[in-house]
Every structure is written in C-alpha cells, then in structure tokens.
Amino acid sequence: xxxxxxxxxxxxxxxxxxxxxxxxxxxxxxxxxxxxxxxxxxxxxxxxxxxxxxxxxxxxxxxxxxxxxxxxxxxxxxxxxxxxxxxxxxxxxxxxxxxxxxxxxxxxxxxxxxxxxxxxxxxxxxxxxxxxxxxxxxxxxxxxxxxxxxxxxxxxxxxxxxxxxxxxxxxxxxxxxxxxxxxxxxx
Amino acid sequence: xxxxxxxxxxxxxxxxxxxxxxxxxxxxxxxxxxxxxxxxxxxxxxxxxxxxxxxxxxxxxxxxxxxxxxxxxxxxxxxxxxxxxxxxxxxxxxxxxxxxxxxxxxxxxxxxxxxxxxxxxxxxxxxxxxxxxxxxxxxxxxxxxxxxxxxxxxxxxxxxxxxxxxxxxxxxxxxxxxxxxxxxxxxxxxxxxxxxxxxxxxxxxxxxxxxxxxxxxxxxxxxxxx
Numbered sequence: 001x002x003x004x005x006x007x008x009x010x011x012x013x014x015x016x017x018x019x020x021x022x023x024x025x026x027x028x029x030x031x032x033x034x035x036x037x038x039x040x041x042x043x044x045x046x047x048x049x050x051x052x053x054x055x056x057x058x059x060x061x062x063x064x065x066x067x068x069x070x071x072x073x074x075x076x077x078x079x080x081x082x083x084x085x086x087x088x089x090x091x092x093x094x095x096x097x098x099x100x101x102x103x104x105x106x107x108x109x110x111x112x113x114x115x116x117x118x119x120x121x122x123x124x125x126x127x128x129x130x131x132x133x134x135x136x137x138x139x140x141x142x143x144x145x146x147x148x149x150x151x152x153x154x155x156x157x158x159x160x161x162x163x164x165x166x167x168x169x170x171x172x173x174x175x176x177x178x179x180x181x182x183x184x185x186x187x
Numbered sequence: 188x189x190x191x192x193x194x195x196x197x198x199x200x201x202x203x204x205x206x207x208x209x210x211x212x213x214x215x216x217x218x219x220x221x222x223x224x225x226x227x228x229x230x231x232x233x234x235x236x237x238x239x240x241x242x243x244x245x246x247x248x249x250x251x252x253x254x255x256x257x258x259x260x261x262x263x264x265x266x267x268x269x270x271x272x273x274x275x276x277x278x279x280x281x282x283x284x285x286x287x288x289x290x291x292x293x294x295x296x297x298x299x300x301x302x303x304x305x306x307x308x309x310x311x312x313x314x315x316x317x318x319x320x321x322x323x324x325x326x327x328x329x330x331x332x333x334x335x336x337x338x339x340x341x342x343x344x345x346x347x348x349x350x351x352x353x354x355x356x357x358x359x360x361x362x363x364x365x366x367x368x369x370x371x372x373x374x375x376x377x378x379x380x381x382x383x384x385x386x387x388x389x390x391x392x393x394x395x396x397x398x399x400x401x402x403x404x405x406x407x408x409x410x411x412x413x
Contacts, residue, residue: 019267026260034255039248048255052263059267118399120346120407123244142245147212163203170206173241184237 003028007071015063022059029072030055032144033079039139040083040132050086054079069153076144077154080136087132119182126176134169141166197224202234209238243407246376247344253412340382341391342368342411343398346375351404359404363394378411 007028013021033054038047057078065074130138140146140154152159174184201224207213208221225231347356360366363381370377381394391410399408 019264022267023260023264026263030259031254034259035249035252038252044252044256048259051255051259052266055263056266118407120240120244120247120409123240124248124409127241127245127248138241138245139249141206141210141212142242143249145210145212147214148207150212166206167199167203170238170241186234186237 004070004072008065008067011058011062011065011071014059015065022055025058025071025075026055029075032072033075036076036079036136036139036144037083039135040080041086046086050079050082053082057082069150073146073150073153076140076146077156080154081156084132122177122180122182123173126173126180129176130169130172133165134172137162137165138169138173198228198231201225201231205231205235205238206242209235209242243346243375246372247346247407247409250344250372250376250378251409251412339384339386340365340380341386341394343379343381343395344409344411345377345379345398346406347377347404348402348406355404359401363398 007025010021010024010028014025030051034047034051037050037054038044041047041050054075058075061078065071069077127135127138136155137151140151146154148159148162151162155162155165157165171187174186177184201221204213204217204221208218213221225235360379364383365379365381367377368380381398383390383394395408395410398405
C-alpha cells in the first residue's frame with residue numbers, strides 16, 4: 001500500500017472517530033505542517049497553535065475528504081487556510097513582514113552573523129524577506145515538492161496563477177539579492 | 188505575433204516551468220518541452236543553476252526550523268473532547284501498534300519524490316557512495332535519515348559540492364571530528380554533528396567558518412538545531 005493509500009485509510013478511520021488514526025496522521029504530517037505554518041506566521045508558538053488547529057480540522061472534516069487530491073495536499077491546504085486566516089485576524093500581515101524580518105535580524109547568533117558574507121546565507125535571508133504569499137509558493141514548490149496542480153489545490157488558485165506567482169516570487173528574490181549586493185544576472 | 192515575440196513567449200513559459208523541472212514534478216509533456224528547449228538553448232542551464240540554488244537554500248531554511256515541540260500530540264489529543272461530538276462512537280484501543288508503526292514510518296517533509304528529479308538523482312548517487320565509504324571507513328557510524336545524534340557538540344546543515352568524492356567527504360569529516368547523522372534531504376542537505384569541547388559562541392562560529400571555507404567539498408553550511 002502506498003503512503004497516499006495509507007493516508008486515505010487513516011482519514012477514513014478518523015472520519016468514524018478512530019483517535020489512533022488521527023495520531024497516525026499527526027505523526028506523518030506534523031513536521032511538514034508545522035514548518036509550512038512557521039514560515040508563514042513567523043513564530044514557533046503561533047505555528048504550534050495553528051498546527052493543532054489544522055489537525056483538529058482534519059479530525060472534524062475527515063469525512064468530507066473527497067480524494068480529489070492526495071491527503072497530504074488536502075492537509076496542507078487546510079494549513080495554508082488556517083495560517084492565512086491567523087495572519088488576517090491579527091491584522092499583522094504588513095507588520096509581520098517587516099517586524100519578523102527585523103526580529104530575525106536581531107536574533108542572529110554569532111555564527112549566523114559570520115555566515116552573512118556567504119552567498120547561501122544571503123539567499124536564505126532574502127527568502128525570508130519575501131511576502132507571505134511568495135514564501136508560501138516557494139516553500140510548496142521547493143521544499144514540499146508539490147506539482148503545479150497540487151500547489152493549485154493547496155492555494156486555491158488556478159494553475160496558471162501558480163506558475164506566474166512562482167515566477168514573480170523568483171523575480172522578487174532576484175531584486176532582493178541585488179539590493180543585498182548579489183547580482184544573479186536574471187531577470 | 189513576430190518570430191521574436193514567439194521566441195520570447197516560449198522562453199518565458201519554459202522559465203516558469205524550471206522550478207518543477209528541477210524537482211521532477213512536471214508531467215511528461217512539460218518535462219519533454221523543457222528538455223527540448225534546454226537542448227536548443229543551453230544558456231538556460233544557467234537559470235536552472237539559480238533554481239537549484241534557490242531550492243537548496245529553501246530546504247535548508249525549512250530544515251533549520253526543527254520540529255514541533257515535544258508533547259504536541261498530547262496537547263492535540265487533550266483538545267479532542269470538544270470535537271468528539273462530530274463522530275459516532277468508536278471503540279478505540281485496538282490499533283495502538285498500527286499508530287506506532289505509522290509513527291516510525293513517517294516520511295521526512297519534502298522527501299517523498301526527490302528521486303524523480305535528475306538533479307536529485309545525482310545526490311542519491313553521491314549519497315550512496317558516502318554511505319558505503321563511511322560505513323567502511325568510520326566503523327559504521329553513518330546512518331541515513333535516522334536523525335540520530337552522536338556525542339557532544341553542535342549540529343550543522345551541510346550541502347556538499349556535486350563533484351565531491353565520498354572519500355574526500357569522509358576525510359573532511361574525520362578532520363573536523365564530525366559524522367553525518369541525517370540526510371540526504373531534498374536539495375542534498377545533510378545534518379552533521381561536529382564534536383567540540385569549547386562550545387562557546389565564538390568557537391562554534393569559527394568552526395563553522397572553517398568548514399564553510401572548504402569550498403572544494405562543501406557548498407554551504409548552516410548552523411543546525413541541537
């Protein structure tokens with residue numbers, strides 16, 4: 001049985017109230033969800049709360065899982081919705097972008113500071129400075145390795161928008177890198 | 188539409204597909220389209236290098252976030268009573284072993300399809316070579332994707348250069364009194380453990396700097412979570 005089949009079976013069991021199935025789903029997906037949410041909300045404590053909310057929603061709505069996408073994609077779509085809702089609720093989207101970047105700046109420990117001269121470190125810092133919308137698409141594609149259709153399902157946007165959003169996220173990244181002194185020669 | 192603008196449109200469309208080409212997540216038709224374009228326009232491989240660098244650092248950034256705090260599952264289960272009404276009664280307790288088995292079978296985030304990408308296949312070949320050599324050279328201290336940590340010291344996330352030989356990596360690890368405790372993750376990221384007695388911030392920074400300077404073997408280094 002494939003991982004996707006296992007997930008579907010766990011969701012089927014969760015839908016009829018099997019708590020061990022929810023434990024199984026949590027064990028399989030908690031790290032993926034926690035990291036995705038963390039990158040959007042920029043705070044580990046909030047990310048843990050939101051991760052908890054995600055799995056409660058999975059528990060409540062397992063019976064509604066239609067299997068149109070993989071269970072992992074469905075869970076990530078709940079995570080995205082929850083994280084974005086949390087950002088909107090707190091009305092901190094604008095604050096969060098600048099403040100989170102500033103907090104990360106001040107939170108650098110000596111070894112991180114020493115690595116700032118490294119191109120990889122500069123790239124990582126610029127990735128963190130992308131908007132939440134752009135961070136989400138970049139993470140879904142590069143880290144969670146979703147296909148175009150899967151990213152479309154998670155973000156609830158058309159596939160062509162997925163492609164253009166990723167394209168503009170990469171362009172924005174180039175702009176940030178250029179401002180940081182790294183000219184990639186693209187676009 | 189002029190011939191030039193047709194060409195520009197095609198280039199932009201292919202550029203848009205490159206991130207998925209790099210992760211091996213394109214359908215067959217788009218994969219063939221990108222490969223055909225790359226064969227006709229080899230200068231676009233420079234773009235592909237940028238994409239791969241972006242993926243590498245995105246993976247490192249995510250891996251550095253660590254995992255949810257211990258006890259997260261207990262907090263989730265404790266909050267279930269309020270949500271229980273959504274379900275019909277279910278006789279629990281007979282499937283604990285299944286849950287435990289599922290826990291240990293849990294995949295690493297983002298690692299489900301990495302073998303599909305040609306670029307990552309290279310990482311796999313290198314990983315196999317690293318595993319083989321380190322098992323023999325270092326008495327079997329290397330354990331792929333175990334997340335195990337050995338001894339006192341600090342963790343670092345490392346990406347080796349594509350052409351780094353396993354023997355050179357093994358030698359480097361011995362020189363730094365380090366071993367690999369996890370990986371490879373997507374993007375070829377490994378977690379290594381560096382043993383050190385002086386664990387002051389300055390000493391840690393100096394050690395990581397020395398490691399990063401070995402650019403013939405190490406492409407990038409990021410402080411990991413202990």
